[in-house]
Amino acid sequence: MNQDLHKFNLSKTNSGVFVEPFYTRVNLSTFNINKNYEDISIEIPEFILKEKLNESYPQLFTKKFLAKDDWQARLKDDEYDAYEEVKHSLEERALILNTAWEPRMWDEEAAYLCHLLPFKLITETEDYELLSLSGCGMDLSYKLEAYLLLVDGSYDEYGYFAKEGIAYFEKMYGEKSLVVGAIKEMLLNKAV
Numbered sequence: 001m002n003q004d005l006h007k008f009n010l011s012k013t014n015s016g017v018f019v020e021p022f023y024t025r026v027n028l029s030t031f032n033i034n035k036n037y038e039d040i041s042i043e044i045p046e047f048i049l050k051e052k053l054n055e056s057y058p059q060l061f062t063k064k065f066l067a068k069d070d071w072q073a074r075l076k077d078d079e080y081d082a083y084e085e086v087k088h089s090l091e092e093r094a095l096i097l098n099t100a101w102e103p104r105m106w107d108e109e110a111a112y113l114c115h116l117l118p119f120k121l122i123t124e125t126e127d128y129e130l131l132s133l134s135g136c137g138m139d140l141s142y143k144l145e146a147y148l149l150l151v152d153g154s155y156d157e158y159g160y161f162a163k164e165g166i167a168y169f170e171k172m173y174g175e176k177s178l179v180v181g182a183i184k185e186m187l188l189n190k191a192v
Contacts, residue, residue, distance in 0.1 A: 020104060021104075022103060022104050022105075022148055022152060022154075023101045023102065023103055023104070023144065023148075024101070024102040025099060025100075025101060025102075026099065026100045026101065026102050026128065026130060027098070027099060028095055028098045028099060028100055028121075029098050031121065031123065033095065039123065039124050040121065040122065040123050040124075041121075041122045042091045042094060042095070042119055042120070042121060042122075043119060043120040043122060044087065044090045044091065044094070044117075044119050045108045045112070045118055045119075047108075047109075047112075048090065048108075048112055048117070048118075049086065049087060049090065050066045052086050052089075052090060053066065053082070053083065053086050054066060056082070056085075056086055057079075057082045057086075060078065060079050060082055061079070061082070090117065090119075091119075093117055093132065093134040093135075094117050094119040094130075094132040094134065095132070096132065096133075096134060096135065096136055097132065097133060097136055100119075100121075100128075100130035100131060100132050101130065101131045101132075101144060102128055102129065102130055102131075103129075103131060103147065103148075103151070104152075105151045105152055106118075106129045107147075107150075107151045110147060110150045110151050110182075111131050111147055113150070113178060113179050113182060114143045114144075114146040114147045114150065114179050115134070115143050115173070115179070116131045116132065116133065116134065116143045116144070116147060117131070117132040117133075117134035118130070118131055118132075119131075119132060131144070131147065141159075141160075142160065142168065142169065142172040142173075145159045145160065145161050145168075145169075146169055146173075146179055146183060149161065149183055149186070150179075150182060150183060150186060153186065153190060166180070166183065166184060166187070169183055
């Protein structure tokens, strides 16, 4: 029967039956976060929170201050207000599309490098490690393609990278971006 498959106009897809899909799409509305906000928490990685605090309020949050182990316990009123503002902003960005992606392999640093926002959704019954596109209004799937390539060393045969190669990421991120450099380095290491 296999020899005769070429006679049919069939397209390839990953059913998930034989190969586990890399991403599971998660509809965040099923958690009813606004109504269940006391039972659900969103955890942004500390390194991202620190970076955004330093970017937004460098006069309050110097790298020296943020490097201390007890920096959160030492917050004064104005610092605490700024901290809450930045944290809330990141949480909103994580939930912006009401959709997130749960990858089979979790790497917060690689996700952030790919301009995704990694976050944990913690419920009473389960914790989820999710990726948010942290934006809307255009096709941002290139971020997910870059993450798949960097973390798993594989690519979707139907994705844009399969069609355009590294030029696709150079166009989307910029030729000199850190993520393009990391992808090129990974590809060179795979070629050896």
